[in-house]
Amino acid sequence: MTMTTSHITAKLELYRVQVALREFERRAHDLFLENLVKGTSHLGLGQEAVAAGVAAAMRPTDWTFATYRGHNHTLARGVPMTPVLAELMGRSNGLMAGKGGSMHLTSVEHGMMGSYAIIGAHLVIACGAAWSAQYRGTDQVAVCFFGDGTTNIGAFHEALNFAAIWKLPVVFVCENNLYMEYTRTSDITAVEHPAADRARAYGLEPIIVDGNDVDAVFEVASTAIDRARAGEGPSMIEAKTYRHGGHSRADPGKYRPDEEVKAWLARDPIPMYHSRLLAEGASEEQLVAIHHAVMAEVDLATEEAKAGTPPGPELLMKDVWADGGSQWRN
Amino acid sequence: MAQLTFREAIAHGLAQEMRRDPSVVMIGEDIGAAGGVFKGTVGLFEEFGPVRVRDTPISEQAILGAAMGAAMTGLRPVAEVMFSDFFAVCWDIVANEIAKSRYMTNGQVSFPLVIRSGNGGGLRFGAQHSQSVENWAMMVPGLKVVVPSNARDVIGLMAAAIRDPDPVIFLEAKALYPTKSEIPEGEILDTLGTATVPRSGADATLVALGAMVPRALAAAEELAEQGIDCTVVDVRSLVPLDTQTILREVSATGRMFTVEENPRLCGWGAELSSIVTEEAFYDLDGPIVRITTPHIPLPAADALEDLAIPSVERIVETVVKSMNS
Known part of the structure; x- marks a missing residue:
């Protein structure tokens, strides 16, 4: 099969973004082992196709709300690697000057409205942004990513009902990686498809997609985002995927059966897309060049992040209030 | 008006x-x-x-x-x-x-x-x-x-x-x-972080919030009849907190009583007591006294709820006892 030039350009970009997310996360992991990245971190290794596919369907003015597993979603909105890596390392050249850390990546100028670390909260917050777009008559859409574990907390259900009754321009994207932290979600959930099956209860079509197929993700996300933009209300997408590592830095993921891990690694979104692009007419040289360019970007970001200074004490008391300060008394 | x-x-x-x-x-x-x-x-x-x-x-x-x-x-x-x-x-x-x-x-x-x-x-x-x-x-x-x-x-x-x-x-x-x-007629716009002083007196300062303000004012009237002339400060805003007005009004009388509807532990009055103790200790003529709801869940029955929340009578009794001790 052959592709048109614009088609292949778009697909090569989807490939590039996935490779960038993958190599960034690998580097973040390496820097952990060197104790340069502190605290905790929740890597998105294996889930790149969801972030890349959905982001490609968004306009720059649309909003992303992500979870503490948000590196992928931040980078996919076009936030440069250096400030993200520097944020993970607690440097002054970090995205939030080191004040937020891995779990709270935010870049409003890129439409990245925050990474939220308390399960469920950002679904209702995304509803608020969507309400604001609806009230102000803009055609912005809020896209909210969350994991399968989130479908069992109350805020998930409040958000779905709220979005449905107000017909809000919000697209919920469940990254179902089968595990709620260390426990199989199917063991602690009343339905088979934790997000899609619940969507029906709120009058939404259940949409299930192969979350390791970036083209498929792009397609369903485009449809849902277009619907939201046209005033036709919210959508719920459940993307089936798998995280290659454990839940967080502290978790080796030993609770997962070897054969399950093997089966999912064989469905790694990046090699799968690599093969598809070759079959569709891209050249190996093109794909290698993309990989080289990404590695150069990751290396440069690593050097720039390492060169960042620790945040100065003047930042400690800054920006509690909109006046930039933290004064609570006169 | x-x-x-x-x-x-x-x-x-x-x-x-x-x-x-x-x-x-x-x-x-x-x-x-x-x-x-x-x-x-x-x-x-x-x-x-x-x-x-x-x-x-x-x-x-x-x-x-x-x-x-x-x-x-x-x-x-x-x-x-x-x-x-x-x-x-x-x-x-x-x-x-x-x-x-x-x-x-x-x-x-x-x-x-x-x-x-x-x-x-x-x-x-x-x-x-x-x-x-x-x-x-x-x-x-x-x-x-x-x-x-x-x-x-x-x-x-x-x-x-x-x-x-x-x-x-x-x-x-x-x-x-x-x-x-x-x-008053027309637009009304206040400033956050400003306490008011609805009553001025010479002997003691009652610092109150919300529903406790009218009770503190009523108590001050009764106390005046007993010869204790009270200032009442309406805190209005806990954050930002107008500590300057509170410090000034407490220093002027030398005595501070907080009137708080909240249960006892960690009430806002404890924070105010700490601030006044640190910053106006030598202006005090006696201990700071907190008048609060006891550290209990509120009961429903009127007879019990009225015992729990600081009443005009309890404010008066507490101030009289403390001022006379």
Whole structure:
């Protein structure tokens, strides 16, 4: 099969973004082992196709709300690697000057409205942004990513009902990686498809997609985002995927059966897309060049992040209030 | 000058701000055609319509999450949490999300929103619909906390809260809803973080908040008859806190009594006591005394609830005993 030039350009970009997310996360992991990245971190290794596919369907003015597993979603909105890596390392050249850390990546100028670390909260917050777009008559859409574990907390259900009754321009994207932290979600959930099956209860079509197929993700996300933009209300997408590592830095993921891990690694979104692009007419040289360019970007970001200074004490008391300060008394 | 009740002043204050700024919108349970369960929003639905005065399901997390998401994208929402006790089911949004996101993002986002809530006891509603939760909010960095004590201040402080670029928890003492005060003509706009001194005296300073202000004033009248001349400070705003007015008024009399509706432990009066002790210790002529609700859940029966919440009689007795000891 052959592709048109614009088609292949778009697909090569989807490939590039996935490779960038993958190599960034690998580097973040390496820097952990060197104790340069502190605290905790929740890597998105294996889930790149969801972030890349959905982001490609968004306009720059649309909003992303992500979870503490948000590196992928931040980078996919076009936030440069250096400030993200520097944020993970607690440097002054970090995205939030080191004040937020891995779990709270935010870049409003890129439409990245925050990474939220308390399960469920950002679904209702995304509803608020969507309400604001609806009230102000803009055609912005809020896209909210969350994991399968989130479908069992109350805020998930409040958000779905709220979005449905107000017909809000919000697209919920469940990254179902089968595990709620260390426990199989199917063991602690009343339905088979934790997000899609619940969507029906709120009058939404259940949409299930192969979350390791970036083209498929792009397609369903485009449809849902277009619907939201046209005033036709919210959508719920459940993307089936798998995280290659454990839940967080502290978790080796030993609770997962070897054969399950093997089966999912064989469905790694990046090699799968690599093969598809070759079959569709891209050249190996093109794909290698993309990989080289990404590695150069990751290396440069690593050097720039390492060169960042620790945040100065003047930042400690800054920006509690909109006046930039933290004064609570006169 | 017209008289308005505290509850009428809520709608009056909201309407004043909604007329001047189309980005001010309201959400909450039963706030629309019903006019609010405490009738605090009567007339707003009729004047501003269902798009700006919007009823919600019983979903406090969604109400406050929506307010947060709207505030960070250009609106100035006023959300109602019907009873402040219900903050317990949506405190994540208040304490973890709204309060912290500005700091965590190095100032990338702002939350110009107000959360109104009926607070406190006196209505015989029992332990889950009568709490004074101002201390829950006061102890979270990133929240402003405003508690008016009369109808005029409701309007002025509401206007200040809505125009403020930061999140404000606006607590309406339920016991005060039927109380009336004189309302001047025209726009009323106060400044957050300013205490007032509704009564000046020479012997002792009673520092009170919300529904305890009229009780402190009534107590001061009785104390005057017994020869103890009291200043009453209406704190009005816990964050920001007008410590200068409090320090000045306490130093002038040499005695401080706090009158707090909240249960004893970690009440705002404890923080004020700490500040006064650190900064005005040598102006004190006697110990600081806190008059609070005991450290108990509030009972429903009127006979018991009246024993729990500081009464005029208890304020008078406590002050007399302490001043004479």
